[in-house]
Amino acid sequence: MTPLAETFRDDWGRVLAALIGLLGDFDLAEEAAQEAFAVAAERWPRDGVPSNPRSWLVTTARNRAIDRIRRERTLAEKTRQLTPPAVAHDETDEMDATRFPDERLELIFTCCHPALATEAQVALTLRTLGGLGTAEIARAFLVPEPTMAQRLVRAKRKIKAAGIPFRVPADHLLPDRLAAVLAVVYLIFNAGYSAPADNELTREALRLGRALAELMPDEPEIHGLLALMLLHDARRAARVDGGALVLLADQDPSRWDRRQIAAGRAALERALALRGNGPYVVQAAIASLHAELPRDWPQIAALYGELARLTGSPVVELSRAVAVAEADGPAAGLAIAEKVPLDGYHYLHATRGELLRRLDRVEQARDAYRRALELVHDDAERRLLERRLAAL
16 A cells, blocks of 8 residues: 555545634535645655655645635635745645644534434545545445435535534533434444445444544443444454355354454453443443353343343344343243334344244244345345245
8 A cells, every 4th residue: 555545544534624624614625635635646756755744735735725715716814814824835744743633523523413314424424534435435325426425415515504513512412412423433334244245334434433432532432332343343254155144153253353353342341441331332242242152141131131221222122032042042032022013124034033943833934034035135134044944
């Protein structure tokens, strides 16, 4: 990887956040950042990489933006406010990074403002902090590129029209707003994790999780989410075989990434040291137990019970049914699953099919698997269900 590509990967979000903070305009900041990287692509191979690449990029982008404002003559007052002290251009290489504070935190809270629709929050977060192109985001979420472009345009317009502030919310608003930020990051992760052949989105989610942990080190739920994502992604290589999904119980543990599991457990320990007991911390604790063999199913079932209490989610209750089936037998698990109100959810019927199969209620198991096949959309999961049905 070239130094410029490395800088783009590591610092795009920081450069853009700094520029939005300086300029107060998403589009102008993004165009200026792109121009700065284009200038770098021309000059760095010839002149060498600056000692402080990020500061060089921010300074170059800011100067380009100011030149544009001057040319257009529409923001004269803003130009006077933004004009930096006279600095020779070749001196920008040596500028102290503290001149441009890390404003990614303000940027992610702006992208995830509750005034924006969830799909717009996700798209804007990937575009600004992740540096993904519109076409890449559209492919990841299986929508046409023009549709995704419109979402981004509408989101930016709403931020401008509604005067959504570029700042971290006040303390009394932080818990709800942080929950929205974490939900967006987890949505991004799951969008990539559900497509095992393409982990670009999971990489972006992990990068965002690490950035949040760095920016807000005392928030246990951030460390809980990071731990959860690391522990899940550590099993990626074992999740698919021959194009079919492999259930956790059937996975080959030798294919799990043990180093990443250790990193996930370290993040979980940090969350627990901060006395975290929220939904992401509990889910991470469950994921950590799943990485131990033999599994402590009674403990996993108990944690799912706590998670169901915290969230009130029928999906969590279905997961509890699976854990109870492992701890106390398929009949106990089926009794819980039969009460879960998720008839349109293929996982419910797949779970019922598996538990009914274990109870030798073959015809009912077949019906459950057929219903799951009617509802499933993912090809890898479809192949797994077809195999289970054929085995009956």
